[in-house]
Amino acid sequence: xxxxxxxxxxxxxxxxxxxxxxxxxxxxxxxxxxxxxxxxxxxxxxxxxxxxxxxxxxxxxxxxxxxxxxxxxxxxxxxxxxxxxxxxxxxxxxxxxxxxxxxxxxxxxxxxxxxxxxxxxxxxxxxxxxxxxxxxxxxxxxxxxxxxxxxxxxxxxxxxxxxxxxxxxxxxxxxxxxxxxxxxxxxxxxxxxxxxxxxxxxxxxxxxxxxxxxxxxxxxxxxxxxxxxxxxxxxxxxxxxxxxxxxxxxxxxxxxxxxxxxxxxxxxxxxxxxxxxxxxxxxxxxxxxxxxxxxxxxxxxxxxxxxxxxxxxxxxxxxxxxxxxxxxxxxxxxxxxxxxxxxxxxxxxxxxxxxxxxxxxxxx
Amino acid sequence: xxxxxxxxxxxxxxxxxxxxxxxxxxxxxxxxxxxxxxxxxxxxxxxxxxxxxxxxxxxxxxxxxxxxxxxxxxxxxxxxxxxxxxxxxxxxxxxxxxxxxxxxxxxxxxxxxxxxxxxxxxxxxxxxxxxxxxxxxxxxxxxxxxxxxxxxxxxxxxxxxxxxxxxxxxxxxxxxxxxxxxxx
Numbered sequence: 001x002x003x004x005x006x007x008x009x010x011x012x013x014x015x016x017x018x019x020x021x022x023x024x025x026x027x028x029x030x031x032x033x034x035x036x037x038x039x040x041x042x043x044x045x046x047x048x049x050x051x052x053x054x055x056x057x058x059x060x061x062x063x064x065x066x067x068x069x070x071x072x073x074x075x076x077x078x079x080x081x082x083x084x085x086x087x088x089x090x091x092x093x094x095x096x097x098x099x100x101x102x103x104x105x106x107x108x109x110x111x112x113x114x115x116x117x118x119x120x121x122x123x124x125x126x127x128x129x130x131x132x133x134x135x136x137x138x139x140x141x142x143x144x145x146x147x148x149x150x151x152x153x154x155x156x157x158x159x160x161x162x163x164x165x166x167x168x169x170x171x172x173x174x175x176x177x178x179x180x181x182x183x184x185x186x187x188x189x190x191x192x193x194x195x196x197x198x199x200x201x202x203x204x205x206x207x208x209x210x211x212x213x214x215x216x217x218x219x220x221x222x223x224x225x226x227x228x229x230x231x232x233x234x235x236x237x238x239x240x241x242x243x244x245x246x247x248x249x250x251x252x253x254x255x256x257x258x259x260x261x262x263x264x265x266x267x268x269x270x271x272x273x274x275x276x277x278x279x280x281x282x283x284x285x286x287x288x289x290x291x292x293x294x295x296x297x298x299x300x301x302x303x304x305x306x307x308x309x310x311x312x313x314x315x316x317x318x319x320x321x322x323x324x325x326x327x328x329x330x331x332x333x334x335x336x337x338x339x340x341x342x343x344x345x346x347x348x349x350x351x352x353x354x355x356x357x358x359x360x361x362x363x364x
Numbered sequence: 365x366x367x368x369x370x371x372x373x374x375x376x377x378x379x380x381x382x383x384x385x386x387x388x389x390x391x392x393x394x395x396x397x398x399x400x401x402x403x404x405x406x407x408x409x410x411x412x413x414x415x416x417x418x419x420x421x422x423x424x425x426x427x428x429x430x431x432x433x434x435x436x437x438x439x440x441x442x443x444x445x446x447x448x449x450x451x452x453x454x455x456x457x458x459x460x461x462x463x464x465x466x467x468x469x470x471x472x473x474x475x476x477x478x479x480x481x482x483x484x485x486x487x488x489x490x491x492x493x494x495x496x497x498x499x500x501x502x503x504x505x506x507x508x509x510x511x512x513x514x515x516x517x518x519x520x521x522x523x524x525x526x527x528x529x530x531x532x533x534x535x536x537x538x539x540x541x542x543x544x545x546x547x548x
Contacts, residue, residue, distance in 0.1 A: 024382050031386050038393050042400055049407045056411060063418075246429065253431075280460030282451035283429050313429040352415075352488060355422045357429035362548065 044344050051322045051347050055237075059320055059350055062222050062235040066114075066316050067356050069211045074360035075118040077125045079146040082204035085360040088168040088255045090298055091308035092117040093358065095243060095291060097212045098302075099176070099227035106303045107296065109288040112241045113214040114314070115227075117163065118360070123207035124148070124155040124162070129187070132198035138188035139164065141205060153182035156189045156207075161228055163208040164199055168258055172298040173197060176208060178228055196301060215241040220336070222318070239335035239349060240319035245286040247310035248362070249278035254309040264297035265306040275306060283312045312362055315355045322347035409537060416503060416526040416539035419488055423507050423524045424541050426453050430465050432520065433548050445517070445547060453507075454482045456490035465520060468508045473525055474533075481506040483529070497529060504529045518547045 016024075074092035077083045086092040096104035098115040119125060126145035141154055148154035156162065156179050165174035177191035189205065210227035213234075221233040222241060247253070251273035257263040265274055274295050278284040286307060295306040321336055322328050326345060328338025333348035340346055430448035452462025462479050472480035476495060483491040483501035492498040505526045512519035522545060527538035 020379060023379055027382050027386055031389060035389065035393060038397065042396065045400055045404060049403055052407055052411070056414060060414070248431070280450065281431060281448045281464065282453075282458040282460050282462075285457060313425060352418060353422075354418055355425040355429075357425045359428075362429075362431070362433060 041344065047324075048327060048345060048347055051324055051327050055320050055322060055347065055350050058235045058237070059318065059352060062238065062318055062320075063316065063352065063354050065224070065234060066213055067354060069116045069118070069209075069213075070314055070316075070356040070358050072118040072209075072360070073116045073358040075121070076360070077119055077204055077206050078121045079125060080127060080142075081202070082125075082127050082167065084168070086117060086119070086163075086165075087309055087361055089165050090172050090174045090302070091304040091311075093245075093308060093311050093314065093361070094304060095245065095288075095308075097214055097225065099210065099212060099225060101225070101228075101231065106301060107292050107294075107305055109292050110214070111243060111288065112217075113212060114243045115210065115212040117208060117210050119163070119206045120209055124160065125204070125206035126154040128164075128199055128201050128203045128205065131200050132195070135196060135198050136194035137198070138183065138186075138190045139199070139205060141187050141189055143184075143187035151184055153184045153187055153189060156182040156205075158182065160207050161210065161226070162189075162205055164195070164203060164205045166199060166203045168255070168261075168263075172264060172304075173199070173302075174298065175302055176210060176227055197299065213241070220321070235320070237321045237323050238318060239321050240317070240351070242317040244315040244317070245291065245311050246283035246313040246315070247278070247286045247307060248312050249280055249282070249284045251275045251277040254306065264295050265309060275310065286311065311358070313355055313357045315353055317351065317353040319349050319351040321349045412528060412537045413539065415488055416528070416537055417541075419484055419503060419505055420524045420526040420539040420541045422488075423453070423505055423526075424522055424543050426458070427465070427507065427509065427522045427524075428543070428545055432465055432545055452479060454479050454493040456482075463509075465509055467511055472508045473506050473523060476504075476506070480508065484526075501529055503527065504533075506533075512544065520545045 074086045076086040094115040095109045095113060096115060097113050104110060126142045126148055128140055129142045130140045132139060143154050145154060158179055158181055160179045162177050162179060163174060164177060175196055177195065179189055180192040181190045212225040212227065214223050215238060216223050220237055220239055222235040222238040223231060224234045225231040254265045254275060256271055257266050262271065266272060267274055290307050291305050293305065296303050297306050298304050319335060321334065325338040327340055327347040328334045328336060329340040329346055330337045335349055430451055431446050432448065433446050435444055435446045448464035449466050450460045450462060451464045452459045454462065468480050469477055471477065482493045482505055483497050484503040484505060485491045485500045486502040491501040503526055505524065507522065507524040510521045512521055522543045524541045525533055525538060527533045527535045531537055
């Protein structure tokens with residue numbers, strides 16, 4: 001037999017009254033509603049901020065990469081008899097894609113492409129010790145030129161990309177090569193392809209950095225091409241890229257030829273400039289026609305317009321879009337229409353212009 | 365005979381308990397929203413500082429693109445300095461009616477002095493150079509050109525300040541750049 005004994009001091013068990021349940025339900029619903037709205041807006045806000053931060057980061061990467069190469073554009077040999085900026089011989093900034101794969105035609109202008117060339121200070125650089133026998137023959141180099149490591153063919157090695165060019169005042173002939181083999185004992189360098197011409201003694205040969213930045217409009221990518229093998233995307237979701245050029249307006253604002261020589265930008269003795277004066281002294285915008293209509297410098301297949309030598313400043317305009325279509329809407333703020341219909345899920349395209357004065361373009 | 369003790373009665377939440385819980389949850393949510401607001405402000409601040417830095421660098425590059433060189437001729441052999449003393453960088457595009465790289469007057473970084481300041485809009489585009497700020501202007505930019513005391517003929521010091529117009533030059537979002545240019 002079991003007897004029930006109530007616990008002393010405890011209330012009798014009881015359920016909720018209807019009023020209590022209703023009030024608790026109402027409070028809970030209100031609370032959950034607020035929490036839900038907060039969670040949704042917080043999640044949206046954080047997603048938008050993440051996309052904005054990502055866009056700013058991509059912008060910094062793109063601009064800093066282009067800016068770095070533009071600052072160095074035109075840096076030439078730093079040692080030996082051939083030292084001096086590249087602008088003394090050829091144009092180190094070209095508004096087109098140059099290189100082995102799918103190059104633009106000579107003397108062309110593409111507003112969304114730029115090729116930049118410079119010689120890294122610490123890499124191989126020397127001169128030819130003798131005339132080349134023919135365009136396909138090995139290149140005889142001075143392996144003991146200043147800065148060349150001993151018994152190394154001046155640090156040239158298979159796979160090194162290099163530029164070869166004649167001395168200033170010899171016509172501006174130049175071309176890019178890739179080293180197939182370097183003969184340390186004989187101090188010769190053999191390129192992968194025969195050259196376009198035989199270069200004379202005292203021509204310079206040096207390791208080179210070539211970068212072509214261009215916009216792949218189909219895939220909306222900023223691409224960078226090294227002129228030989230590597231053609232890779234640098235930044236995604238780039239919807240516009242434009243380069244503008246500002247030049248020294250003075251007709252004599254390009255490197256003069258050496259004593260007794262002439263150049264594509266000067267004629268006669270004493271040398272008289274051939275370029276048109278643009279008036280005043282402030283750097284003037286250079287149009288696409290000014291940069292392609294001559295005077296023509298260099299030799300085929302690497303001819304260029306003499307006005308490229310007067311470039312003093314480059315303006316780079318880049319426009320990026322949010323990665324997620326969820327945050328892109330419609331209208332002029334978006335190059336690519338997206339799905340957003342809400343003011344909170346709204347990340348307009350980011351467009352910025354920078355200007356860079358290449359440090360080696362106004363010294364000779 | 366066995367004796368059992370009745371288990372404690374399972375009472376529900378009292379209204380007071382529900383309200384206290386609600387207050388606590390709302391407090392946590394408010395704190396979280398405050399953190400999110402800080403994140404949003406930080407992101408906006410980063411963007412403003414990025415923009416002011418880019419705009420300061422832009423003016424610096426414009427200054428550096430002006431002629432400040434030695435011109436050498438081979439026949440006859442002459443070397444002479446060449447300086448831009450006419451470009452007006454306070455307009456876009458620059459004109460030929462300004463001071464170029466002549467030394468700037470005193471105080472160009474502290475006040476709006478003609479030829480040494482301009483206004484820019486939210487996207488960084490040039491908006492004007494008049495004393496009264498244009499409605500579209502968001503940033504103000506000032507600069508100075510000073511010869512280096514130890515070699516005033518050959519070395520210039522460029523200083524550029526960019527700040528949000530409503531924050532003043534003392535704003536934490538202001539960007540200040542200094543660069544030196546030597547004749548080449």
